[in-house]
Amino acid sequence: MAVHVVRYTPRTGSRTARLLEHAIAQLDPAPVVTDLATTLPPLFDTTRVDGYVARNYGGIEPAAETAAALAPMDRYVEQLRAADRIILATPMYNFGLPAAVKAWFDAVIQRDRTWTVRDGAYEGWLTGHRALLITTSSGQYEDGPGSYDLLTPTVRQLFGFMGFAGVDVVAGQGTAAPAEVVDRRMAQARAEIDRVIAAWKSEAPTSRAQPAR
Numbered sequence: 368m369a370v371h372v373v374r375y376t377p378r379t380g381s382r383t384a385r386l387l388e389h390a391i392a393q394l395d396p397a398p399v400v401t402d403l404a405t406t407l408p409p410l411f412d413t414t415r416v417d418g419y420v421a422r423n424y425g426g427i428e429p430a431a432e433t434a435a436a437l438a439p440m441d442r443y444v445e446q447l448r449a450a451d452r453i454i455l456a457t458p459m460y461n462f463g464l465p466a467a468v469k470a471w472f473d474a475v476i477q478r479d480r481t482w483t484v485r486d487g488a489y490e491g492w493l494t495g496h497r498a499l500l501i502t503t504s505s506g507q508y509e510d511g512p513g514s515y516d517l518l519t520p521t522v523r524q525l526f527g528f529m530g531f532a533g534v535d536v537v538a539g540q541g542t543a544a545p546a547e548v549v550d551r552r553m554a555q556a557r558a559e560i561d562r563v564i565a566a567w568k569s570e571a572p573t574s575r576a577q578p579a580r
């Protein structure tokens with residue numbers, strides 16, 4: 368099991384970070400960590416989006432300057448492909464993903480690197496991958512259509528688009544409640560994390576992504 372951690376937990380005293388540390392402590396060897404708060408991910412400016420479309424849709428190798436602009440995005444892809452278990456740790460911001468986390472997804476969801484189109488249908492390539500989303504929010508949200516929680520369905524959809532075999536969600540919700548209530552919810556979240564990681568450890572090794580062309 369090769370675990371890659373993608374974290375965005377910028378707040379001092381982050382509860383999401385504490386849950387993540389609880390997960391990391393159970394992993395041996397220690398996972399590779401991409402910390403999006405320490406180094407913010409690049410965005411699609413004109414150079415990057417034109418270079419990406421020309422390369423990944425048109426097969427045109429980018430000029431050196433464009434390749435350099437795309438390089439940090441491509442590094443995220445390689446890190447993602449090298450692992451088969453991903454832990455994404457992020458708080459909810461404005462009912463959805465913080466911009467830095469969306470930028471990471473925009474970087475890794477690359478045609479012919481993590482997904483393709485075959486016979487007119489989308490095909491995710493990371494079929495041996497599974498993800499654990501660790502998130503916290505001050506509000507509490509119902510599942511399903513009409514929910515104000517846009518974060519969980521987005522994460523499920525984006526990992527699913529890349530072919531992930533499953534996404535487990537541990538959501539420490541209601542962090543604005545009285546301390547004893549929050550403590551109870553965080554303990555419950557830690558127990559859910561324990562169950563997911565134990566299940567990962569007990570699973571047989573899975574196949575890796577197909578090679579990029």
Ligand SMILES: Cc1cc2nc3c(=O)[nH]c(=O)nc-3n(C[C@H](O)[C@H](O)[C@H](O)COP(=O)(O)O)c2cc1C
Binds near residue numbers: 377378383462503542
């Ligand atoms: C910029 C910002 C936006 C937020 N938006 C929401 C929100 O839309 N819904 C919600 O329930 N909590 C929201 N919160 C609260 C956080 O999700 C919540 O406090 C979370 O537990 C913080 O995680 P952290 O302790 O890891 O920083 C927001 C917090 C910040 C700083």
